[in-house]
Amino acid sequence: MSKIFSVRYLLIGISIIFIFIMLILPLYVIINEAFHNGFSPYFNVISDKFTLHALSLTLLATGTAVLCNTIFGLFAAWALTRFQYRHSKLLTTLIDIPFTISPVIAGLIFSLTFGRIGWTQPILNFFHIKIVFAVTGIILVTIFVTLPFIARTIMPVLHSRGTQEEEAAALMGASGLTIFRRITFPHIKWALLYGIILCTARAMGEFGAVSVISGHLRGKTDTLPLLIEILYNDFKMTDAFAVSTILVVLAIILLVLKNIVEYKWHQVKE
Amino acid sequence: MNKKFILFAIFIIISSVLAGCKSDEQSASSNNQLINVSYDPTRELYAAYNAAFIKHWQEKTGQAVTITQSHGGSGAQARSVIEGNDADVVTLALEYDITAIEKTGLIKKGWLSSFPHDSSPYTSTIVFLVRKGNPKNIKDWNDLIRPDISIITPNPKTSGGARWNYLAAWAYANNAYQGNEEQMKKYMKKLFNNVLVLDSGARGATTTFVENGQGDVLLAWENEAYLSLKEHPDEFQIVSPSISILAQPSVAVVDKIADEHGTRELAEEYLNYLYSPEAQKIAADNFYRPTDENILKQYADTFDLNIKLATINDPLFGGWDKVQETHFKDGGIFDQIYQKK
Numbered sequence: 001m002s003k004i005f006s007v008r009y010l011l012i013g014i015s016i017i018f019i020f021i022m023l024i025l026p027l028y029v030i031i032n033e034a035f036h037n038g039f040s041p042y043f044n045v046i047s048d049k050f051t052l053h054a055l056s057l058t059l060l061a062t063g064t065a066v067l068c069n070t071i072f073g074l075f076a077a078w079a080l081t082r083f084q085y086r087h088s089k090l091l092t093t094l095i096d097i098p099f100t101i102s103p104v105i106a107g108l109i110f111s112l113t114f115g116r117i118g119w120t121q122p123i124l125n126f127f128h129i130k131i132v133f134a135v136t137g138i139i140l141v142t143i144f145v146t147l148p149f150i151a152r153t154i155m156p157v158l159h160s161r162g163t164q165e166e167e168a169a170a171l172m173g174a175s176g177l178t179i180f181r182r183i184t185f186p187h188i189k190w191a192l193l194y195g196i197i198l199c200t201a202r203a204m205g206e207f208g209a210v211s212v213i214s215g216h217l218r219g220k221t222d223t224l225p226l227l228i229e230i231l232y233n234d235f236k237m238t239d240a241f242a243v244s245t246i247l248v249v250l251a252i253i254l255l256v257l258k259n260i261v262e263y264k265w266h267q268v269k270e
Numbered sequence: 271m272n273k274k275f276i277l278f279a280i281f282i283i284i285s286s287v288l289a290g291c292k293s294d295e296q297s298a299s300s301n302n303q304l305i306n307v308s309y310d311p312t313r314e315l316y317a318a319y320n321a322a323f324i325k326h327w328q329e330k331t332g333q334a335v336t337i338t339q340s341h342g343g344s345g346a347q348a349r350s351v352i353e354g355n356d357a358d359v360v361t362l363a364l365e366y367d368i369t370a371i372e373k374t375g376l377i378k379k380g381w382l383s384s385f386p387h388d389s390s391p392y393t394s395t396i397v398f399l400v401r402k403g404n405p406k407n408i409k410d411w412n413d414l415i416r417p418d419i420s421i422i423t424p425n426p427k428t429s430g431g432a433r434w435n436y437l438a439a440w441a442y443a444n445n446a447y448q449g450n451e452e453q454m455k456k457y458m459k460k461l462f463n464n465v466l467v468l469d470s471g472a473r474g475a476t477t478t479f480v481e482n483g484q485g486d487v488l489l490a491w492e493n494e495a496y497l498s499l500k501e502h503p504d505e506f507q508i509v510s511p512s513i514s515i516l517a518q519p520s521v522a523v524v525d526k527i528a529d530e531h532g533t534r535e536l537a538e539e540y541l542n543y544l545y546s547p548e549a550q551k552i553a554a555d556n557f558y559r560p561t562d563e564n565i566l567k568q569y570a571d572t573f574d575l576n577i578k579l580a581t582i583n584d585p586l587f588g589g590w591d592k593v594q595e596t597h598f599k600d601g602g603i604f605d606q607i608y609q610k611k
Contacts, residue, residue: 115353215355
């Protein structure tokens with residue numbers, strides 16, 4: 001008996017130490033470093049115009065990416081679970097590409113396609129559209145890397161619900177929108193929210209792809225993760241950690257939301 | 271039904287993309303905005319210089335001007351300009367990087383003589399940064415190949431700064447072995463055998479040495495070394511080798527983009543003003559060697575003026591194109607000495 005107990009405590013102990021070293025300690029280091037020089041320098045960094053710009057750009061890119069992916073994710077999930085095409089498997093695989101491809105490569109693809117030496121350049125020039133090294137490009141790569149999240153979280157739910165209720169509603173003469181609003185949406189509501197949260201988290205922290213396409217124009221195309229790297233390379237450790245705390249706070253908010261959604265979703269399932 | 275949704279979605283996407291484009295267009299078309307694409311170690315220099323230049327331009331023309339900085343590895347920054355980063359001026363680590371932009375037609379031929387001193391308003395050289403008290407007693411290049419030494423230097427394939435490091439070592443080897451190429455290669459091989467971390471950029475290498483405490487000696491630009499010294503005065507000291515290389519970072523107006531933006535006059539004045547006494551002092555304060563002899567002399571106690579400086583146009587090197595061809599292209603001398611490790 002006591003042997004089992006000691007093994008149990010040993011394992012629990014190892015887990016706690018592991019979590020402490022891997023998660024709690026780094027978090028503590030970030031906060032400790034951020035307030036290294038006291039509160040007022042911290043707020044100076046946080047309210048710096050470059051920081052605020054980076055924050056607003058991050059929020060803009062995240063917001064747009066989530067919006068686009070919610071709409072397209074819904075469509076894609078709907079189309080792939082409700083209809084069988086010859087190539088629906090292929091389409092499912094295509095949606096997964098951003099999951100497997102390294103973000104840096106995603107950035108390079110965009111930069112080589114829409115950049116000055118890309119084949120689309122004459123068209124873009126004609127319409128005076130600038131994509132790479134501009135805000136547009138940052139938004140586009142963010143959409144790209146977060147593409148699968150929402151579609152992928154809704155699809156299993158749609159699969160498991162089957163089509164019976166929707167077919168019944170259609171037979172009773174409900175329009176497509178009504179079916180979606182009254183039957184489909186209530187089922188996928190929590191899954192959708194969960195997907196949105198995951199997508200937001202991923203979009204906010206995106207570094208690789210954005211780094212390739214940003215051009216690092218200070219106060220123009222720097223997102224929060226890029227700004228953190230710049231400050232770090234500038235020997236401004238305290239500033240870098242101070243800006244990091246913004247991302248940490250946003251992440252914690254998302255974590256709380258995620259747990260609430262998971263809890264509610266679980267309740268609905270039961 | 272679904273059609274409405276699709277239309278709605280398309281509308282949202284198009285409008286958001288257009289909104290993004292529009293804001294960029296506005297900023298790009300305005301002719302009192304300047305984008306300076308530079309390399310890593312010049313952040314502090316241009317932060318100070320931009321403030322001075324904005325004041326100068328205001329006094330001269332009465333216009334307010336905004337300058338946007340971009341920093342990164344020199345080669346990567348040149349690439350970004352080639353691929354579409356709208357720089358009005360580039361201030362990079364190497365003539366070679368600007369020549370790469372010139373080859374795409376964005377910069378006109380002959381840019382090298384557009385500004386004084388081969389378009390290099392300030393120069394620098396390569397020195398050693400060692401831990402305080404010089405515990406490994408490193409004095410010159412020959413100490414670096416001792417087996418107990420570990421070196422931090424960025425990768426010459428990706429970093430402009432690292433090419434200067436490499437060439438400075440080559441200049442030393444040439445002198446020490448009277449041009450015997452076999453022995454020079456042997457020296458270089460031993461040198462790069464001692465390299466502990468080969469970072470991709472100069473700033474990354476400095477961080478590895480200074481913040482992460484790796485290695486015994488950092489081969490660094492003089493200005494980077496002084497900056498580290500300023501940040502951590504009690505931890506490091508600078509060792510000037512007997513021979514080093516005169517590093518000439520180049521500047522140029524990106525003709526095509528400046529003309530598109532209508533910023534040519536501003537861009538030219540921006541680079542010209544780098545040669546003014548005020549700007550030369552800013553350069554010296556940021557530990558770049560001013561090209562103005564008088565101002566350089568004023569800073570004689572900062573810069574070791576006794577280092578023998580080889581230049582890239584010496585017969586030993588014969589200019590960047592030749593150096594690139596013999597040393598840094600795939601299969602060149604660098605690959606030979608580094609792969610045989």
